Amino acid sequence: MGKDNKKIAKKLKPAKLVKATKKEVVKAVKTERKTKNRKEAVKKELEPIVLQAPRGMKDILPEDQPYWEQTRRVTEKLARDYGFSRIDTPLVEFSNLFNRSIGDGTDVVEKELYSFATKGGDKVALRPEMTAGVARAYIQHGMNVLGKPVKLFSTGHVYRHDRPQEGRQREFYQINYEAFGEQDPILDAQMIQVATRVVQSLGIKAVQIQVNSIGCPVCRKDYKDLLVSYLESKSNKLCVDCKRRLDVNPLRVLDCKEDKCSQVAASAPQSVDHLCEECRVHFKNLLEYLDELDLPYTINPRLVRGLDYYTKTVFEIWSGSEEGRKSALGGGGRYDGLVKLLGGEATPAIGFALGAERLIIEMKRVQAKSYKGLKPKIFLAQLGEMAKKKSLRLFSELEKNGILVAESFGRGSLKSQLRVANRLGVEMTLILGQKEALDGTVIIKNMISGEQETVSSAKLIDLVKRKLKNDNVVVYHDNHDNH
Ligand SMILES: [Zn+2]
Ligand SMILES: [Zn+2]
Secondary structure: OOHHHHHHHHHHHHHHOOOOOHHHHHHHHHHHHHHHHHHHHHHHHHOOOOOOOOOOOOOOOHHHHHHHHHHHHHHHHHHHHOOOEEOOOOOEEEHHHHHHHOOOOOHHHHOOOOEEEOOOOOEEEEOOOOHHHHHHHHHHOOHHHOOOOEEEEEEEEEEOOOOOEOOEOOEEEEEEEEEEOOOOHHHHHHHHHHHHHHHHHOOOOOEEEEEEEOOOHHHHHHHHHHHHHHHHHOHHHOOHHHHHHHHHOHHHHHHOOOHHHHHHHHOOOOHHHHOOHHHHHHHHHHHHHHHHOOOOEEEOOOOOOOOOOOEEEEEEEEEOOOHHHHOOOEEEEEOOOHHHHOOOOOOOEEEEEEEHHHHHHHHHHOOOOOOOOOOOOEEEEEOOHHHHHHHHHHHHHHHHOOOOEEEOOOOOOHHHHHHHHHHHOOOEEEEEOHHHHHHOEEEEEEOOOOOEEEEEHHHHHHHHHHHHHHOOOOOOOOOOOOO
């Protein structure tokens, strides 16, 4: 007998003054449980639903979609043009993938990770960026046997439990390009070229590229020692966070946004001055390639990027305008040690990510054009029960033939349907009335001249197609490319 059962048995006793049988107790327990569940259910029902997306998360409404569509089209096209294949990985990964790759001492893992245990007891986290998951997939699926470099493209939501502000949400959308298996700096230059091409193709013409080299594990160790001893000598001038970073992640002190830390960082030793021969040559060659490409770059010695896995080249893409300089549109770098760190074979790699929300904020600011969807040139109107039924089929016939049609089937009167047609600015309206439905005909009304003609339904599709062509109107196809 469980604890609950004993309690209920006790309750039963004084009332009945007899020893409750086991059956009675079980029944009483069941009743009590039912009541409790019902009470909880009622309580749940009464709890008001907050009609709001969670903090730091946003709906992307239909009116904003033309910008998103433009972003999708441009980023996918450039991925194809530069030889990237698409990959999609789960939103959720085992937490330790991020702890190991991004680094325990980083803000992303330490403060901002959405991590939780599943009902099965797995420790998982929502991805805070995409590179770790893509690298995990690269190893898991043995992509090391593919021709190098293996170029992978992915897009999707990522999550960081950060303080929300303009251009910085908790749920945001990243566009991600990675290349595995090539160590030549020409690839670094090409990745920077792709990032720049994406941003400029979206209409953000004034672009600034910031580059830096943070060295390899060999030269970074010496540099880190040097940096730490410099920072320790100034530690009384650092913010609380940076005092802590001194031990776990001293490079991060360099990109701290606090004024006093910036001042200390300004005269700190720079990684580019302490590169080993291999890293120095790599960086020098990269800069030569960028010159060759006429890409306007600035060397920013304080650019370190927040994540532990970077080696050698790091870069960020900024909007070139003064106003847009508050936040980078994206960035990335080389991570030659990551695949091996995660358990794969040693594989040099480089990648970058762009933030879709930031790109779109900037597109709007510079009034870049967004994607214009195709508008229907034809309206289908119907009158009467029989015609209404037939028009549903006719609509589908037109659609199957690649003809974009608008309708307002719910409206009864022809007058109100024609009002909708006028508002949409269509070029012709097909009218199906009771008589036409019986005769197997359709009226074609030219909305500009007002002329009408009656044609047989059998010939309608061909006729409409011909008219649309004559009007210089493009017939819609799935593969129609509008940029
Ligand atoms: Zn080095
Ligand atoms: Zn600081």
